[in-house]
Amino acid sequence: MTRMKWIGTLLIWCCFSSVVQAQPSQGVNFHDNESWSSILKLASDQDKLIFVDCYTTWCGPCKALAKEVFPLKAVGDYFNEHFINVRYDMEKGDGKMLHDRYKKNIIGFPTLLFIDKTGKVVQQMAGFQDVEKLIAGAKKAFTGRDLFTLDKEYRQGNRDFKFLCEYMASLEGAFLKDSAAHVAQEYLAKARPEELDKDEIWKAFGSYVTDVDSPAFEYLVNNIARYGYKLNRDRFRIARQLEASCTRELKRIFDIKYDEENGKFLPLSTDTIRAEKLVGFMSRASLPGLDDYRMRLYVHKLLLKDQLGKAWDAILVGMNAQMTGFYALNVEKYIRYMASRTGDKKVLKSYLAVLNRFLNTPKEANFAFEMYKTMAEINEKLGNKQLAKEQMERYQQENEKARKAVESFFKRG
Known part of the structure; x- marks a missing residue:
């Protein structure tokens, strides 16, 4: 290569390098821990919503969002066009002030808030969000289909199925699990259990069939095999869901409570009929832990009758068989x-x-x-x-x- 050609190539490379470096980031362009008053002014001047990434330095999902999602072009394209984007460490500077101001909205980290130019929260999300969910949540904020608008519609009586799915998605995205469960269980209480056979109903509400006293729960217990083999549903996930609901209630019944203030044990629960029903559910659905809870029910009945010798023999059997309910802390x-x-x-x-x-x-x-x-x-x-x-x-x-x-x-x- 001649000297002139070499110099020409070098100049072209330098120019290309300068152009590349001058290009803005493909992802979200954040204002980083800037004063909140300046962000509000910017939002007012540009008439835009503010997107706030509420993070902490020790939060793993916060780091994952920052590394894996915010740098993506699709995310940057939407957020940079529609929002003033800002991120705050919630443990220092204006971040601490914002944490106190919006503590009812910040239920964990990361929390993602969409705030209008007056400082009012119009949409909230929580936890790690993949690209599709993040952009979908942002679009709801931008188009006025935000969580608080949907909540108002729900309170005014909108029970259209499509609307409920939209509302549930927003509640789940905000990590408001109790509210989502309330909406789902209200729907399930009024619907025939057979409605769960429909794919769209199952997709929306299936994971919320957790009330052991509901017709929907018993229907799921009776149909778990059919759901797995004929309807192509995840039988193992359903089994875990049913097991968690049954065992949570059984643990409550079998719990031995001590009143430290008065120095005595509280009376044992006498709700053995309910316990038998729940163990029956576990048997019917072939759930894990059945033998353990059968044994615990047997022990509980003996303790209610004050048959301590027989109860102790049964406890030793459970302990030596390494049943999960007979580990050291429970035996103690x-x-x-x-x-x-x-x-x-x-x-x-x-x-x-x-x-x-x-x-x-x-x-x-x-x-x-x-x-x-x-x-x-x-x-x-x-x-x-x-x-x-x-x-x-x-x-x-x-x-x-x-x-x-x-x-x-x-x-x-």
């Missing part, structure tokens, strides 16, 4: 309850033996400080006063350590 609660209702030294010593075994098993030792308290109470009944005192002191020390660890964690957050 059973032991503490039963120890409060017996003075039989042989039985009390058998309880202590199991607690000692837990203390000497590394994977169970995480719950050791709770066990020290129960062991102290049992040793007090056995007349081992000094040992009981030492164990109670150990419990108090470990409990204080745990309290400080939790306190420290939240201070760091």
